[in-house]
Amino acid sequence: MLAANGDVRSVLLPAKKDGTTDGQKSETRMPSMLKGDQPVNVVRERLELTMAHVSKATYTVRAKLWQSDTSVQAETITIDEKAGDLAASGSVATSSMLEQAAKTKRPRSACARSDRRREFQYAEALHRATYTGDAHLSGPQGDMTAVKIELYLKPSGDELERAEAYDNLHPS
Numbered sequence: 001m002l003a004a005n006g007d008v009r010s011v012l013l014p015a016k017k018d019g020t021t022d023g024q025k026s027e028t029r030m031p032s033m034l035k036g037d038q039p040v041n042v043v044r045e046r047l048e049l050t051m052a053h054v055s056k057a058t059y060t061v062r063a064k065l066w067q068s069d070t071s072v073q074a075e076t077i078t079i080d081e082k083a084g085d086l087a088a089s090g091s092v093a094t095s096s097m098l099e100q101a102a103k104t105k106r107p108r109s110a111c112a113r114s115d116r117r118r119e120f121q122y123a124e125a126l127h128r129a130t131y132t133g134d135a136h137l138s139g140p141q142g143d144m145t146a147v148k149i150e151l152y153l154k155p156s157g158d159e160l161e162r163a164e165a166y167d168n169l170h171p172s
Contacts, residue, residue: 005046008059012040012079029084031122032157033070033096033129040067042077055081063088070096072120084124092120094131098153098160127153127161137163145170 012030014037034040045061056078059065063077065086075090088094118133128150131137135149139160147167154161 003046008043008046010042010057010059012042014038029081029124031079031084031086031124032127032155033086033122033153034067034157038067040065042079057081070094074120086120086122088120089118092118092131092133094120096129098151099158127155127157129153135165137165142171 014030014035030036030040042057042059042063042065045063046059058076058078060076063072063074065072065077065079072086072088072092072094074088074092076088078087080086119131121130122128123130131149131151132147134145134147136143136145137149137151144163144165146165146169148165150164150166152161152163153159
């Protein structure tokens with residue numbers, strides 16, 4: 001395990017078209033909710049990097065990850081580079097613009113966030129983003145708040161297939 005304390009800043013570079021990073025064969029997998037051709041920025045006070053059978057980076061103490069119009073802020077952010085999963089906990093605030101294909105074939109945007117709430121998890125294998133603890137979804141059809149909101153993304157990661165809300169749903 002590698003650990004760093006203080007003003008930790010990381011730039012996670014995308015793999016090249018030939019599947020390498022800095023001349024080495026890349027086995028890392030970033031969440032598809034992030035653009036695969038752009039770097040991902042992460043800053044915070046502490047980083048723990050585990051590289052045994054699973055390559056995980058955990059950023060703690062007011063961590064922030066961002067790329068283009070997608071951002072995640074939380075007390076803890078963990079990136080699993082083998083599975084392509086992302087998790088955040090403790091005062092989570094996320095923002096992401098997702099395309100929604102309309103019947104008119106004109107893309108529309110939806111913004112999902114879980115302001116000052118407890119947890120966010122993105123499971124790459126399922127292309128599912130789960131917001132728990134009073135989640136909020138805002139889009140062209142309106143807003144909704146619930147204890148849990150699941151967003152199912154298309155494999156590209158930038159288009160919303162469907163949204164499901166559970167417990168205390170409040171459409172607005």
